[in-house]
Amino acid sequence: MENKQTEYALDIQDLAVEFRTHDRTVYAVNGLNLQIKQGQTLGLVGETGAGKTTTGLAILNLIQTPPGVITRGSIFLQGKDVLKMTTNALQQVRGKTASMIFQDPMTSLNPVLTVEMQIAEVIENHEHLGRKSAIEKAGEMLELVGISKERGKAYPHQFSGGMKQRVVIAMALACDPELLIADEPTTALDVTIQAQVLDLMKKLREKNNTSMLMITHDLGIVAEVCDCVSVVYAGKVVEHGTLEDVFDHTLHPYTKGLFNSLPNMNDRGAKLKPIKGLMPDPSNLPAGCAFADRCDYATARCFQSPPALVHRTPEHCVACHLYNEQNIQEGGVLHDV
Amino acid sequence: MGKYIAKRIAYMIPVILGVTLLVFFIMHLAPGNPAQIILGENATAEQIATLEHEMGLDQPLLVQYVRYLGDLLHGDLGTSYSSGSSVTTEIMARFPYTIKLTLVAAIMSLVLALPLGIIAAVKQNTWVDNVSMIVALIGVSMPIFWLALMLIMLFSVKLGWLPVYGADSWKSIILPAISLGFMNMASISRTTRSSMVETLRQDYIRTAYAKGLSKTTIIMRHAFRNGMLPTITVIGLEIGQMLGGSVLTETVFAWPGVGRLMILAINARDTPLVMGCILLMTVCFSVVNLVVDLLYGVVDPRVRTMYR
Secondary structure, eight states: OGGGGSSEEEEEEEEEEEEEOSSOEEEEEEEEEEEEETTOEEEEEOOTTSSHHHHHHHHTTOOOTTTEEEEEEEEEETTEEGGGOOHHHHHHHBTTTEEEEOSOTTTSSOTTSOHHHHHHHHHHHHHOOOHHHHHHHHHHHHHHTTOOGGGGGSOGGGSOHHHHHHHHHHHHHTTOOSEEEEESTTTTSOHHHHHHHHHHHHHHHHHHTOEEEEEESOHHHHHHHOSEEEEEETTEEEEEEEHHHHHHSOOSHHHHHHHHTSOOSSOTTSOOOOOOSOOOOTTSOOSSOTTGGGOTTOOHHHHHSOOOEEESSSSOEEEOTTOOTTHHHHOOOOOOO | OHHHHHHHHHHHHHHHHHHHHHHHHHHHHSSSOHHHHHHOTTOOHHHHHHHHHHHTTTSOHHHHHHHHHHHHHTTOOOBOTTTOSBHHHHHHHHHHHHHHHHHHHHHHHHHHHHHHHHHHHHTTTSHHHHHHHHHHHHHHHSOHHHHHHHHIIIIIIISOOSOSSOSSSGGGGHHHHHHHHHHHHHHHHHHHHHHHHHHHTSHHHHHHHHTTOOHHHIIIIIIIHHHHHHHHHHHHHHHHHHHTOOHHHHHHTTOOSHHHHHHHHHHTTOHHHHHHHHHHHHHHHHHHHHHHHHHHHHHOHHHHTTOO
């Protein structure tokens, strides 16, 4: 494929998504930019309602209209804008160029179809195999995620949550996608299974050199699997950088707040410092910085105008009025409060 | 599975007992004396008393009922008061007509209702949806005898294309089947629509889209099978009801089915015949319900675990 040469597996420019219902409009994503280099994994981090899942769905152009409307922006998947594709072209992309692991394995499998059938379906669709060989390959995929292929004849309700998520992963990886979108793939699972599933995803990603978008609110997962991190707040990226940048040279007060609200393993008695307040109402976003209300560093300026991106390195950048070209290099702007 | 079916058939026994008991006593509460009706207006009190004695009608009600049950156990449904022939013969002469009408009406309604319901759900809130649901609403709310009369007026009286009543040629079944089928079509398509709308919102439908499947595949393979369950229930109810005899339709069109037979029997206070008709209705309904429950298992593997 000629578009293999593009630098980015995924390049989202200025994406904005709204959900319009009869009494209000929810601004879920508001000018979001995001790039994933070939073969890399990007963590998309933020709290519930920040627009992470909406972004993930938009990549496959899966936002339901109505009520969802993509009002502006472009999403280049291997160099091609998915928002300008025909239905046919989209069907080629979905499950093949990019595929998605959904958040809740309990509801994302069809209860009336066998597990192997649900995996075989993708293969049949994209690799133009007959039913029999597709089922055979589905069996191999099941083995790959650690389920014996004899279990393929079973239905989803006969599987545990962790096994269902493995099936979902097998389904997503069945056609060697170039980009894997994982939407909180471990949230619905209990902690011991979480580690297994993450390990499995890491292994499979390395084997096929798949690029990955890891949508999560869990910084632990980010530290474990990601190369880069984008922190989203109210539908915008507020800080972006490599894992090191964001973890060791935290710039945005919100990112800092996320770290502060994690338990400290070295000092288990220490009190957690949750971020005060709530995310702004997405149907009524403030004119200035969306985080200003909850920010300990906010000044009058923060409430008036939205901050622009300031770069610390070519990769690491932040959208916050605290920073300018000089002080971003010196650091030390954030102090403990 | 076999055990499950046997259990379900065993469950029919108390249902049949209850229904026969209820109908038996209600028939005796109804005004009018069978002996009087058989003998006509001019019969003397003596003649009536003699006949009542012959028929066992002078015995206590409970004795009569137990005697009836005893005969029923031997497969004897009794003798019709009005015709003098056995109830089984009477009913079996009529039942094929009811089956025929049911089949034609059911096929007609399904062929229309399923696509209509699915299209309405897929094109939710568009004019297609609105039009088909208005048609369905009319179908649900229109009294069936009125529709039947209107059909007769148009196609038989005005246009003269189809016979007004009877069951003499294949043409005779068209109008009764349309009136019966239209009502069923309405409720089936409304149920199909609402369950499909519900199903199309499920996460696994989004998963199916994310696999790059075509819309048709998604609707037919993923949504329809899941959306079928409530529809199957409604179809079962409708067919069960029609098999027991569609009283109104059969009466309006003088269709010689079980429904009409029952009305005639009720008017004649022909208790054994009424009991026979109602028994048939009960059995039909129970059997269809059992079939529906088994179909559930075919469609939804989660239900299969309950067959114990």
